[in-house]
Amino acid sequence: MLYPEERQQAIAALVGERGRVAVTAVAEQFGVTTETVRRDLAVLERAGMLRRVHGGAVPAGALTLVEPGLGERHSTRSEAKRAIASAALDLLPGSDGSIALDGGTTTAALADLLPPDRRLLAVTSSVPIAARLAVAQGITLHVLGGRVRGVTQCAVGESTVRALGDLRVDVAFLGTNGISSQHGFTTPDDAEAAVKRAMVRAGQRAVVLADSSKLDREHLVRFASPEDVDVLVTDDQADPEVVAELEKAGIEVVLA
Template sequence: MYAEERRRQIASLTAVEGRVSVTELAQRFDVTAETIRRDLAVLSNEGIVHRVHGGAVASQSFLTAEMPLDARYRSASGAKSAIAHAALRYLPDAPGSGIFLDAGSTISNLASLLLDDPRAGSWSIVTRSLPIALELSGGGLTNVHLLGGTVRALSQAVVGDTPLRALALMSADVAFIGTNALTVDHGLSSADPQEAAVKASMVANARTVVVLCDSTKLGTDFLVSFASLDDIDVLIIDGDAPASILAEFESRGVEVVVVED
């Protein structure tokens, strides 16, 4: 296992469990205690964990700072690609089906794959993402609907009352949703109330909700929850996610699909 992958797993474990010890981590990853201390030092410098005697604790309970869009595309890119490919099995077969596409880097990976699907021309695709709408329409799809409203600069996604009014009159067979964070207690969450409101409306007006979430989001919380585990039908996540927390999701009725990047 590469050091970067190990540190990603350590970050997820710390966020989920609250506290980790050097001894337990060394045993878990079959490395020396000194290697774990170096990993924790790196994560501490990045503000992901806080070092304490014998281990580390999660740096904070609720996050407020969001990564810029270009940084999101670079983060966990292999995992996001694998997650997007796994999501293809949940695309509807029936012509005329409706699809909601949320915004975000993992959803963008999925959107790119739709251009190669011969069924795509028969679907009605609704998105709040300006980059996704441009890519799909530029790829020749004529049935792409971009929600109106204010484009939020940080995410290049539509927010505000206008998309909420439009979504209230719509329904989709399946919604593919991204998230900034995911926990058992707080569900899916976002730092921005307007982003959260539109995401929540997509979730509420879809028959099936498929969440695309890489493991770096697991165990962290942003301030605004937009969906609970009860609202989720499927969670697609990479193999760096701790098995114990995935089992808890499954016990709550969520279908969990684990992919390898």
């Protein structure tokens, strides 16, 4: 039987090696109760050695408050994002249907691929996506107002959320910074999360477009639980175990 300090050091080492540990698995490994493990994790979090998340812990730097800028994200995993956007075309409503497009590089890739022969009403909070769709054939564009965040170039704030509260679209397409089968869909900024949350509610169906690097990651603010999202479209590099967990949580997963 290890002393508490020895066990805590061993747990910290496990988190560093594995990137994430579950409370139940640690309790079984060390032959202690889950309550004991949670106390150990609290001690280690106060010491800055890890960060607790729903059901376990991750390294201290795993939950970042820093968002990459839009230009940086455009150059990251661009082929996977285009493949995801192409697969998402099958989820579009028919002609004269309506969609909402969240900000982000993968939703922007979808905006680029919208079929010109299908009349659609498109709602977006994203300035770059609005600029694309303003000249797109067959698109009736509705731009959401609000304060524009420089990092994401999206409108946020009370007026943006209020406007979405009055809308109902066939399909809402959203991006995300993190996806977890237990905690759901997360983003670093609370204002951004509020708009995403309202967009999920505005859609008869909610579809998240995210490359596989977002899987099994958690950020500061949750905007949707697993049960709030109907479909996740990701790339074929997604970890099969993580995909299985998401499907078990009730999300349809489409691999592009």
